Amino acid sequence: MFSIILHKEVLILRIIVLIKEVPDMEKVRFDSEKGVVDRKSAGTEVNPFDLNALEAAVQMKEIADASVTALCMGPPQAEKSLKEAIARGADEGILLSDAAFGGSDTWATSITLVAAIKKMGDYDYIFAGEKTVDGDTGQVGSEVASMLKIPQICFVESLEMNKEGLTAMVAVWDGIYRKTLTGKGMLTFTKAANTPRLPGIREKMKARKMEIPVWDLRFLSEYLNETDTGFKGSPTKVKKVVVPPVLHRKGKIFREINDACLREVKGALIARGITEGVKK
Amino acid sequence: MTQQNNPILIVAEHNGQSIHPITYELMGKAKELAKQQNLPLAVLALVSPTVDLQELRFRGANSIFYIRHDCFASPDESLYAQNMSNVIRDLEPEVILIGATPFGRSLAPRLAAILETGLTADCTDLKMEEGHLVQIRPAFSENILAHIQTETKPQMATVRYKEFAEAERNEKEPSEMIELQTLETVGHQAIKTERISDFIVDITEAPVVVSGGRGLKKAEDFKLLQALADALGGMLGGSRAVVEEGFISKDHQVGYSGHRVKPVLYVACGISGAPQHLAGMKEAEMIIAINSDPSAPIFQIADYGIVGDLYEVIPKLISEISR
Incomplete structure (x- = not known):
């Protein structure tokens, strides 16, 4: 954390990348009887969208004097994800970890991240993934930006650095918009934005040796009240979890393609009103 | 008030x-x-x-x-x-x-x-x-x-x-x-916004979506699906696998990490039906699945399932439709 003071002395861009450690959602299995994710069925990884945010930050480092700090809130083992962020080009990582942060909804998560960002001091840009694959809300980026009263550009599909600042293309309403940020701000990234690089060997070695500072509630106490974070600080509460019945349709399966099958399918299309191009 | x-x-x-x-x-x-x-x-x-x-x-x-x-x-x-x-x-x-x-x-x-x-x-x-x-x-x-x-x-x-x-x-x-009156007319001075173009592809509004998955052998084979989509007045979709292979662009991806579609008709061609794909299309009004593997999970949510090689089934379907 002391490296932050060093950053201030030289005029370089400071980028904070928000990272979350998530279960591998493509592999994770779900226990329908208990209504919970079987976390043992898959490993954890850095939220894939956050890797696009990190890649964008690391690319900026290549064209400008910039430093990249990965910030993650999670259990102590999430240190692994910060080390991965360093292996992929971040300069340092900070872990926000405290039992008091557990059970945070998006509001409580945002307020905790905001406290840490204030504690870090000045910054130019905050980058985040457009959403996480486990929570799938996409709310934390905008909530953090709103709490910090900085502008935001959500769902960035491509990014360019120029004399004015950062220019991003986004898909919103029914069009493509170009948004240019000329001061500090928050950007959230889609997967289209770039292709995240793989960790390099030298960076991996560096990451292995790096100490990851752990910031707890006490450390953030000037900016964060215990009652605002974790389960207690969360205004939204999951009251119940329902496992929906597995969807089945009483479909008709044809074991081979024959005239009867074709006629029946065509009949069904016409019955559904799909007649454009369908000759009766 | x-x-x-x-x-x-x-x-x-x-x-x-x-x-x-x-x-x-x-x-x-x-x-x-x-x-x-x-x-x-x-x-x-x-x-x-x-x-x-x-x-x-x-x-x-x-x-x-x-x-x-x-x-x-x-x-x-x-x-x-x-x-x-x-x-x-x-x-x-x-x-x-x-x-x-x-x-x-x-x-x-x-x-x-x-x-x-x-x-x-x-x-x-x-x-x-x-x-x-x-x-x-x-x-x-x-x-x-x-x-x-x-x-x-x-x-x-x-x-x-x-x-x-x-x-x-x-x-x-x-x-x-x-x-009511506007209280603030200037947002963050630090953001400039300009419209560049309209959307080129928006499969979420299409009445018919014809999607391809791992059953497709190469990118060009989407032409076959396009012919079926044209016959039905629909648009092309793809599973995560074919988007990652580069067969079709991300705008067409259906599923948990792509678009959720709810068309009148969804035709799944060579898609096995992983839960992540089903999440994006299971609410289609009518689902037709074409797959060579009779045990593919996609058949469980299909209204009409055709077990067979998509390269054989689709041309027959097209000629029946346009007959």
Whole structure:
């Protein structure tokens, strides 16, 4: 954390990348009887969208004097994800970890991240993934930006650095918009934005040796009240979890393609009103 | 405000030109909840002067609060959120519903943070229980439905498009129109926004989607699917596997990490039916699956399944359709 003071002395861009450690959602299995994710069925990884945010930050480092700090809130083992962020080009990582942060909804998560960002001091840009694959809300980026009263550009599909600042293309309403940020701000990234690089060997070695500072509630106490974070600080509460019945349709399966099958399918299309191009 | 009860408030979605149909869907569901709880239904529309608000009046709301200003011609969520928060503090709504469109999903958290209230994302159902809004949303690749309540007011949620029927049209009792003033017309000076182009591909609005998966051998084979899509008046979709292979662009991806589609007809060609894919298409009105593996899970949710080689089945299907 002391490296932050060093950053201030030289005029370089400071980028904070928000990272979350998530279960591998493509592999994770779900226990329908208990209504919970079987976390043992898959490993954890850095939220894939956050890797696009990190890649964008690391690319900026290549064209400008910039430093990249990965910030993650999670259990102590999430240190692994910060080390991965360093292996992929971040300069340092900070872990926000405290039992008091557990059970945070998006509001409580945002307020905790905001406290840490204030504690870090000045910054130019905050980058985040457009959403996480486990929570799938996409709310934390905008909530953090709103709490910090900085502008935001959500769902960035491509990014360019120029004399004015950062220019991003986004898909919103029914069009493509170009948004240019000329001061500090928050950007959230889609997967289209770039292709995240793989960790390099030298960076991996560096990451292995790096100490990851752990910031707890006490450390953030000037900016964060215990009652605002974790389960207690969360205004939204999951009251119940329902496992929906597995969807089945009483479909008709044809074991081979024959005239009867074709006629029946065509009949069904016409019955559904799909007649454009369908000759009766 | 003169109303006795605090309203359920719908945030009108538009594209700078016209009102988005999700607004009428939210009004339909909200009307039902409002009746149950004896609450008024209000709509808040921040629009540029070119947006026509007439239709909003005929969808059963008690009042339409609106602000017209050129500054709302661009999707600048911080400007929208600032102006909305001022109105909302006066209205003190019980509930605020916002469409889970890209704009709604970036506006709602911006607004919730200013209002210091909780927010639930991407709901697929809503109900009232003992005066509280129960917000129902799928989680963990749609494996569960979480029932969420908010302990702060207003209770805010974004709601998915095409979940509810539009509010019925009633010209006899038009809503009261209440014009409000813009308090801030300049958002963050640090952001400049300009429109570049219209969307090129939007498969979520297509009545028919013909999708390909791992069963396709090479990118060019999408031409075969395109021929079927053309015959049916539809658009092309793809599973994550073929998008990652580079067979088709990401705009066409259907599934958990792509688009959710709800067409009249979905044709799955060479797609096995992983839960992550089903999450994006299982609500299609009619599903036709073509796969060479009779045990493929896609057949369990298909209305019509054809076991066979897609390279043999699709041409026959095309010639039958156009015969």
